[in-house]
Amino acid sequence: MEKDALWVKVLNSKYCSSRRLIARNCDRLPCSKTWKAMKVGREVFQKGIRWIPGGSSNLSLWHDNWLPHGTLRSLIEGPLNAEDESLQVKDVFGINGWDWSSISFHIPNLVLVEINSIPLSVRTNQGKDRLIWAGANRGDFDLKPAYALAMGGELAEEAFNGNWVWKLETIPRIKTFI
Template sequence: MILVQSVTSVILAYYMQNVALPIRVCSSLDKLNRDFLWGSTDERKKMHMRMSFYSLGLYSTKARNLVLLAKLNWRVMEDPNSLWANTLIAKYYPNGIMDERLRSHRSGFSNWKGLKKGHEVFRKGLRWVVNNGQEISFWHDLWVGDSPFRSLVHGPLSVWEDSLRVCDVVEGVSMWNLSTLSLAIPTCTRESIKAISVCPNRPLADKRFWDSVGGLVGGGGVIRNHLGDWVGGFSRAIGVTTSVQAELRALKDGLNLAIDFGILNLEIEMDSLVAVECVNSISTPNVFFSTIVTDCRSLMERFEKCSLKHIFREANGCADLLTKAGYNQNPDFISFPNAPAYVLEALAFDVSNATRFRLISS
């Protein structure tokens, strides 16, 4: 299984970042991985449990290909001044990367075809973090909830309302004035809007962030003493949510477990930089994470000494395995007073002086 996860499933990732693989190729690759894992051949078939019963953490090639191509769209948006992005924008994105109506080209090199394949996933995963609200369309951009407000409206909007920005319905600091709208906003959505800290005169500009479309995820963590010995661990089936929210849920579970153990001094390491910054920031958390971030901050105050820092996933292998185990487990939450067998190798590696290489883009 380790060979499949680290070699055969990953070896094509370089190509899938730029090229949209045919569906038949993706299906063949998935079949090769399954046959290799279970020892199946054309002459001798092996039986195994359905994926709905259990998951070994193997990626669907087609789904991973789409996500990587969506990430390529993100890179075009984040680095528009680079030579390669400039070329693509000039030829294929005359109205910008966010234009839904991309130019159709019968011909075109593989990068363009890949960008077009991943564009829908890219757009669906984009959200806005509100700071001053000057760049965000009130109706057409996704900045609160699960879909743009325009999807709630049947029929045309007035010219004024159609061009409305978030800052146009703010008076002073976080004083929302929704009474100017001709259409009623649902009560639950109004409460979510009021929870957002926004100031039209704030110099900090609005920002986009891209997260994967919410999917079925798990959470997990391990508590060790200063020698690296196992104190306790857990895994949880979280359900359908985003990766950042899953990381924050796992942090909350870990804090509660540490409190149950009577730990006074705690040093927390997480491989999600976004989650770490959300909790450590002195500002009001964004509405998408406000409740869970507030809970985590409150729990951290119960320790005599508590710190939270970011590390790379390569240095967090034991927790990563527990997270994958929790993806589709039953019951939803499992606490481990002793280390389960499948993390022993990673646990020993974490406390050793051995190093693991990390590939980074230049």
């Protein structure tokens, strides 16, 4: 994350002061047009981001958005006991892959398939958790899906436009393979 970046420090000191944090009505405090726009866009931003867990992930297994289609808690019905509730991603994923023995119930197979859809190279990243824009292949923010979210649409993954394959000058077997 960029928590040490200058722009983050400026916004934190200006808009996350103790006065603002304890104010009864934060919306009535003076702020810039940029900050107002950021407050309005927060909901869209929250819908459009997700986390890529690192090797030493501090993400909540249930409540943080690290799966491609929402939180794990939104995919599981019923109550969680206190031990399950406090689990983090690093508690169930290690060098040998996923270890679900620390959970007191069975995770449905459809949910396990979604969890296993996260590429192995990303899951074994030994770094910190990374925040990405879920609507883009590379994880960089993209205005088109953000606008679609703001207009009430859903965040759709980019479709593969493979028309170029048929224009390749190669044998038909390779075109079909690609």
